[in-house]
Amino acid sequence: MLELEPALxxxxxxxxxxxxxxxxxxxGEPGSGKTTLTTAxxxxxxxxxxxxxxxxxxxxxxxxxxxxxxxxxxxxxxVETFDGWGYLAALRRVLTEVDNPVYVPGxxxxxxxxxxxxxxxPSGPALVITEGNYLLDETDPWPLLRESVAEIWYADVPQDLRRERLVARHIAFGKTPAAADAWVATVDEPNAERIRARRGLADLIVPVD
Structure with a gap:
């Protein structure tokens, strides 16, 4: 498991x-270690x-x-392949429905x-950690997330390592090495560039390497 700085x-x-x-x-960008940081x-x-x-x-x-x-x-x-409005609605429910459990998709x-x-x-006080690619995106409804999120941290990783992780992940879940390379180049990398362009808006940059 990722070892975290006590200050974090x-x-x-x-x-x-x-x-x-x-x-x-x-x-963070695809393959940046968002889930690794979250679970840690x-x-x-x-x-x-x-x-x-x-x-x-x-x-x-x-x-x-x-x-x-x-x-x-x-x-x-x-970004257009997510139900952004549904995600925003779930975050709002999480903040307002404290007395009952809120079930969310995985x-x-x-x-x-x-x-x-x-x-x-679960019901009751809690810190809810949510992680994903487009929390800082400029298109609707993503800017509205700021009303529901106290802070946004950016999971940062060297680009070569991030791409290696992505290719390995795609292969692990059934793509051939050639297909994995092609998907990363044509789908994941344009998404990564879009996310990286908003990096400076994060409240904290967290190295995850």
Whole structure:
């Protein structure tokens, strides 16, 4: 597991003490280690006895049937292939429905499909960590996320390592090496450039290498 600087865990713990329910966003390019950072934070905070929960943006991928209807299957992972408004609605529910559990979708990488009600944000005070690619995007509805997220941290990693991780991930989930290289070059990299252009808007840059 990623070893975190104590000051980073302290900062997340301070957010948890602000109110009954606080959301911390983790953003980054494909393959930057967003999930690695998130799971390490969750474990470190749980060790301190802080109530935490996880809301992954990947659960708001459009399913393949919707992507096919829109002609977007070949661009899966681009900003327009997510239900951004649904994601925003889920964040708002998480902040306002503190007295009941809020079920949110997850994402099954083996199937490459979202899974409804796959995760739960339990009732009661908690720090909710949400991670995804487009938390800083300039197109609607993404700027509205700032109303629901206390801070946004940017998971940063050297570009060569990030691309190596992506290719390896695609191969692990069934693509040939050639197909994985092609997908990274034609789909993942344009998405990465779009995300990287907003890097300076993050509240904190976190190296994840």
């Amino acid at each position: 865990v302290d900062r997340a713990a301070a957010l948890a003490g602000r109110s009954d329910r606080v959301v911390l966003g983790i953003v 934070l969750l474990a470190a905070l749980e060790t301190r006895g802080i109530a935490v929960a996880w809301l992954p943006m990947d659960g708001f991928h459009l399913g393949d049937a919707s992507l096919d209807a829109l002609g977007l299957r070949s661009r899966k992972g681009a 994402f099954e990488r083996g199937l490459e499909q979202p899974i409804a009600a796959d995760r739960v944000i």
